[in-house]
Amino acid sequence: MTSTTEAAEASSGTNGDQSYYLSDFVDISSQSIEDVRFEDDVRIVTSQAEFDAAYTALAAGAGGVILLDTAGGPYTLSHYDVQNAQIDAPVMITSLTPEDPAVVSSVYMRNHENFHLSDVKIEGDSGTLITVKDTDNSGIYESEISSIAEGAAGLNEEAGGYTIGATGADIVEVENFSFIGNELHNLFHGATFREVVGLTYTDNELYALQGDGVRLGGVQDALIADNWFHDFLGSTYEYNHSDFIQLWGANIWLNNEDITIQSNFFDNSTGAAYQVIFGQNEDYEENGYLFENIVVDNNVIWGSAYHGISVSDTSNMVVTNNTLIYIEDAYYLNADGTQTTLKSPGWIDIDGTNPVVEKNVGLRILDDGDNMTLSHGTDSELDQLNQYTNLTVGESGDLRDITLLPDSALNGVYGSSLLWFDETPDTLLAVARASVSVSDLSVYTLDAGLSRGPDGLIDENTIVTWTLDDGRSFTGSQIEVDFETPGLHSYTLTVTQPDGSSDTITRTVEIEDPLLVDLELVDGVLTNVAPDGVTLTNLSSATLDGDSLRIGEGAMVEIARTVGDIFNLSSFDFSMTLDIDEGSSGTLFMIYQSLEATVQTDGSISFKFSNGDTWFSVRSASGLLNDGPVDLSFVYDGAMLSLYADGELVAETAASGSTQSAQYWGLTFGNPWKASVDASLSNISIKSEASSAEEISAAATAEDNTASVVVIETLFETDFSSADIAGMTISEEDIVTMPSGETGVMVAGGDVEVNRDTGYLYDTGSFEITFTAQHFDTTTEGTILYLHETLSLSVRSDGRLLFSLTTDEGTQLLRTPEMPLADGAAHEISIGYDSEAGVMQIAVDGEVVAQAEQTGLTAVAQSWGLTIGHPWAGDEPDMGITSLEISDGTIISDPTPTGYDADALIFLDFNDTVTNEVASAAMPEVSTGTLTYASDADDTWAEFDGSTTVSVSRYVEELHSRDTFEFVVSIRDDDNSDWEAVFEIYDSMALSINDDDFYFTMELGDETVSLQSNSDVLADGDFHEVKLGYDSSLGSLAMMVDGVVVDETYATGLTTEEQYWGLTIGSGVGDGLDADITHFSMNESADWLAVA
Template sequence: MAYSAGAGDASTEANRDQDVYLSDFVNLSTQSIADVRFENDVRIITSQAEFEAAYTELAAGAGGVIKLDTAGGPYVLSHYDVGNEQVDAPVMITSLTPEEPAVLRSVYMRNHENFHLSDVRIEEDSGTLITIQNTTNSGIYQSEIASIAEGSGGVSEAAGGATIGASGADIRQVENFNFVGNEMHHLFHGATFREVVGLTYTNNELHSLQGDGTRLGGVQDALIADNWFHDFLGSTHAYNHSDFVQIWGKNIWLNNKDITIQSNFFDNSSGPAYQVIFGHNEDYEENGLLFENITVDNNVIWGSAYHGISVSDTLNMAVTNNTLIYRKDAYYLNADATRSTLKSPGWIDVEGAGYLVEKNVGLRIRDDGDNMTLTNGSAADPLHQMNQYTNLTVGESGDLRDITLLPDSDLNGVYGSSLLWYDETPDSLMAVARVSVSASDRSVYTLDAGLSRGPDGLIDADTDVLWTLDDGRSFSGAQIQVDFGTAGQHGYTLTVTRPDGTSDIITRSIDVEESLVLDLRMVDGALTNVAPDHITLKNLDTVALDGESLRIGEGPQLEIDRSVADIFNLSSFDFSMTLDIDEGSSGTLLMIYESLQATVGTDGSIAFGFTNGDTWFTAHSAGGLLGSDPVHLNFVYDGAHLRIYADGAIVAETDAHGSTQNSKYWGLTFGNPWKQSVDGLLSNISIKSEASSALAIAEAADARLSAALAPEPAVIVQTLFATDFSTPEIAGLTISAEDIMTSPTGEAGVMVAGSHVELNRSTGFLYDAGSFDITVSAQHFDTASEGTILYLHKTLSLSIRSDGRLAFSLTTDDGTQIVRTPGTPLADGNAHDISIGYDADAGLMQIAVDGEVLAQADQTGLTPAVQYWGLAIGHPWAGAEPDMAITSLDIADRPILAEPTPIDYDADTLIFLDFDGTVANEVATAAMPEVTRGAVTYASEATDGPTDGQTDTWAEFDGRTTVSVSRYVQELHARDTFEFVVNMRDGDNVGTESVFAIYGAMALSIHDNDFHFSMQTGGSTVSLHSDSAVLADGAFHEVRLGYDAAGGRLAMMVDGVIVDEASATGPTAEQQYWGLSIGSGGNGALDADLTHFSMNDAADWLTIG
């Protein structure tokens, strides 16, 4: 064993009275710690072996002091008195050079008394650094306890992951233990105390922890005071419900009792949100223990999760003079590193018997008592917390001086923690910066050093004040105004110098908020928020789009979630958007419930209003502003005036003051979730949390006008493939000489029927494609022949039907769409150019013949990836093929889109079937009925009833027949008006038979010789029926069904007489998987005769009133 110089003399009998005390190593002036005496037997240690021997000898003897030489480490302190037979003498273990502390890898002390450890560094990568069990009268002081924690626990590797640190201390079954003046950092958990009686836990600093700070279970007679918890790394909420101080009752045999938590600073102003002081007895049903005499007094809590001070299962608990400061951007962390913003400030909530909650300050105090509740609503409210404290903008760069109460606050000396009460004459000069942001420009700040003060009070004009910004600029003066220019963090240094030369310097930061909250644009075909902060938007992927515009008034409503703090408490703003309303529409444009809203009037006016909590301020334009043309609107508030701009010009204004409301249950909705929304299109949507200037708004309007007047760029079409079939040597085409024929016009070509011509898949033209154009020159010889003209497996087909109409089917990753020509463009038997084109950007697919677009449908998305097959002429495996020749095939990368050629037909009639020997729509629309099951037979005779004396032809539905209209006929769906007319007879009706149905929207059936009709709108079902056994006579009867949503009326007419009606509003269902079925449905097959069936746009006989 090594000794220091003179150690032998120090160990002589003559010097044994020269005592050494704990106070020689630790400042005990503010601690409740007994001053322990050690023998003046000092050992200087340079190796692990010497360390073990020295402790064993001193503990078994009279005690003494061990000084660890840093160069000899790292050391391990590990002693276990297995039989607990020895009573140890007091031993102090410290560093020979406290300024360069010795390193210990771990501390494990079990069944040992009277050991004390100070001024060392305890560090290791994993495990628990300090384990102490069954000990009395011991302590750890002024030491650094650290590990390697990095990142937040529970974050996935894909999102950056985390390195989990060791836990600091596990101290259990101990009496009279001191944990004083230590620094704990980069750990998982901090210190855990279990079954401890007599604990002094004071003046410690804890930071960079991933888990809990201090954990108590079965602790009595404890003082937790004057500690500083700050800058914790935290964990995801799923990984660990993190607490600064946790009190638990699970698996304890000693009750938590007589614990004082006092004058601590819990700084959660940055990082994931923590529960601060949280406790409950998880095993109350088993052990029946109520935590007794818990005192929480004079603490400062800056930011927290919901549980600020939240303790249940208590008896005689006191929560007094604590201050909870709300952090509006508090959040829980998710495994993918995204953040879930908390919707409520941390609260005080005590449950138990005999508790006292008084003189506390916070935004939410759930217990009765004399407390002060502040707000975070209107900035003009004197009780807004920003108007009570010095500088809440500093976040992690500040200290207690920044959150001290303002001198004129009524809280001083009465409510909250005395740590924050204003003191005009501190012991030394203290530089203080108060910061405020401009209401109209979020990057402009006023910096004020007027609250800087010292022993003589506030600074005066003779004091030098220098502001130095991180960007190199500097300013002099007690108050300055600075434009930081850009969003993000900006630092500054404040130097305050008195005439006597004394000075104080502080460095602080300002987080300039990004004023652009929302900027919606189309990116790769999707509506996307390109603003820097990725706020939470609901229904962004499912809202209805029309080109590059958002459709409001139908479909899912776009919402900004209430968790987005940037849309609340606005002292200035600019809501900007282009609105194109549907003709005659009115209603809500956007709203935050009980906070703000924009509405369109029936006269074409626009109004915008907001409330500051006391008064609604509304600006209202004149009528006629909104009509047939789009109008760009700006709703602008600068803190003094609320203005509405239309295309850059002011159209309404009013004086206003204050801020919009704090977050409640709802966020911002485009439209109205409960009442009428305006119908129309929105584009160029943005929201800023500052007011735009009139000049900026006018310049933006001029730019939009210039862009609108600019000529459209020429569409450049690239030909990908072309052939006239003049030779079988065609690159990319599988064709033989036998496939080539000479057409009646003398041109070379191929026959569709029986050919084996295929454009090879290796060309890649039509795969993963968002646009294409395919054109063939074709001649239909036998115009009665039908079948497939072009076919690409699972992608597209072009066919001609038996009725002479062309049909184009296209499948993309957004689904399958079919478009059919209304007429018979090839019926003359001559040669024609047929084109099928698709453009995902325009959202259209079209059929054109000889350059005229005859039909189109909506379609988006990409075609499937390359498969085994290429584009075939005809059908390669099965199905009919028409008697048709193709003399050329051209493929381009995109179509030249055009408006469809107008068709001359009665637009009021969508479907008319007279069953005169065929199933064919007598009007030229996209609705082309087909017999999809069974067969239709026809008969005729003189009939009774309304058609008495005439000879009618009818279709005989025999219970196996279905006539269908494709679900892709848009006119079938989302109807505000309609009329269906059916003339039929059924002389032997028993049970229920389906006449027609549109799945999920409506159905007509017959039951017991009466008509029964049901319709669904907005989740409600409305039903009608006749009640006189109408069909029992076996004659033909005509039933008409009419609907008018605007008039709120649905009615059934039989043989010219209205027999039933009901109230109904709203459109019928959107497109489902099925279209219109005649003769089948959910209520059984139809065995009846029909002379005609029609669907009309509206029922003229359905009058209102």
């Protein structure tokens, strides 16, 4: 290649007999671009004036080459052909000495053609460094483009602050532009291309950017290939949702078409997580563009935010052979410098017509096709740790470290070919695999056996040397190393072949301090004194008993889900001293869908954890916790899950894999939804590695305790064989002989009462009432059992049983799904309550048929006892009872919640109440705030004030896994401008309002479908009725407003299965609801739907 220096020597401003080509200045051997010819008029410039004159003359003439003398800079390249009257000749602008490039402070080219800029430094503090507009057949090559960006954009001063850099380039309304081989760093955004036809963006390196890498809007016929995106500074999530590559549709007048994104390496292994390839047409409703023929092929994505490859509003998009590797500690950055760990790996999600998504590899691929979905933190062969060479290297690695292992079935088939194992590379590659010991997190095995060169894998004749950062040195292909102390450590591997060729790499490992939590009382406040311990919330407000933490009362101590250290544990040790209150049971601590320790009603302790595929559990003998404090350790070493009490092993089981990745919740001491054990907890520690049996025994401070099993006591029982029943008011006249020949009492017309002074059912958190009953006239309805201001059991006109229970936590209703007494035969009925378990239940003939959540204590003794029938008012059924038993604790087993079958599930008319007007399992209640009511001559309505919500329990199974439904809401909002939530079934569907319109979204498997009204429905301030109907068999989901279908879409499949919340009115997608509702209903189906 002719160098620029040689060109200057050959011609210094006079025409000769030779000419120059782009390939003389830029390596374009692998590029599919034109090798532009330049005239041999070569001019060396040493000042800005000479530069301006040279460009003007050459562009207006036959063209040529400008060599910038570094000493004469910095230069600016700024030319604007206002009238666009001149067709410019090709001009190459480059440095006289590329090894010491000239500095160009800015580029502004408008209405020009055929300019080419290479081997310069383009640098500035602010603004946009390169602006090219209406300038065709041009390019920028092998130049360094940089600014002064420091810190992640959006960090506050306390977190170190930030300095915003300039934006690299803005290329607007051009044809045939090349951006090749450049180095972009310490910028805000990298390069933006708007209304560009014919773009080649290849072989660029981008790093230390705060915003987006490449931005595309209105781009056609583009190739974005072989670029390296790495080590971005990023921004806080509130400041900018940063993307490596972004496609947008706002304000474009050319569609995004025929764009290929290929063979790029997106290295997101350090810093805040980036969205990688993200696009949508924000103006689809206005411009109607579907991004056409977008191809995303053969890229490597090493870590990302949720949107790995996520593009919507597309047509004929192709996504093939891409690899997405999950980084478990990927995070969003907050303004105060804290990190929010992402709970989900980056996904592939293409929304549009005729997409092709094939041969990709990742942990979450939301589109159909022949793809390979891997797991993480499991024993599966398809766990990503079992597929790639060395995922521990983080930012110190390169492609060799994430290459597939030689025995991976993905080689040559799935994912990017950049990661397919090549046993004979062109040059020698030193390769290290590092694996940590599950029992000692500072011990690593280092293996160089995958090092290879043109002749294949290294053998015994290869010299392998390892050097640690503390000076220790080892030889051998595989070694075991104890790095000893927590923190970042490095090791250097040198591989030398017999022919003298060698390769050296340096890699890092992060040695975790296994001690995550060590709680001690410091100045009266529980404090985590672990050197590098995690943050716990509510420590300062927690309830203490001396130096012990109280569980089951006061603020709940938590470790947030954003703390990644408590997830994906391949070994652990949770240790503490537990002293439970007498008879108490419930959750001790838990991580949702990952692990849980529970104190059982028999005084035993159980512990379980999940590796994603299997739950492993251990449980102690009964009574272990009943005689005072016990030192407990829950230990997992990668092979065995063990439970220790007072230093002794009391239960163990084989186990495997790691605990789960971050979900929606972190670790809580107690249970945020159900009953927590009432107990005192001290000596609390959590380690991310297993302690040995010897260590646990040495740390134990108490003797092993045993106690008898708690026995539930029968407080009262009778078969009504006589009127002489202790604790009951009853007369001989009340006792009758039933058709079966048994003696008993009639519910209607009698005066039978279990006396209040027995106190059986007052001021208690658990009981069970069991009786045998026969409903003679099944058309009669009314109260069966009644305890004033405490409980009632009745049979409704539809034959369902209704159990009402009032505690100091409120009133809860429970209905049976069927009509258990409708056959007129005798049945055993039980109603049970256990505050610790957080449930009330109805059982028929020993089978639990209904269950609801309830906690708290019943009222203290009132003036009345438990009556059979109602003592003062109301209907009573024609029913006989032949036995009655009361015990102090429920013996009903914990059931799977029973499903219900009702045509109408919910109807609320908000007539001064939220009572469900239909007989179903759904029992709506005001869950937050206070609901107020108002009315006029025509109707009544509930006034939601933005903080009030009405909820239905997640246990109502009709809310979930549905293939038909109809929701009806009559609503008024006279000042709607922002998003407000009307209702939501968590992770399933949601109705919101925004800018006076309705918006509905629903999840069907991996697909999200949506509807909207788009007609300013609520702007008139009147009530409007919106109906949402779905029928999978018709393939139809539709929205009707005031009797007119305003939107419909094709949809099929079941809605989401039960999650951890049910239906909530007034909360969901958007802010709280500030509006009025006259009625709300959920029905089995919508008869107005048509086939989609």
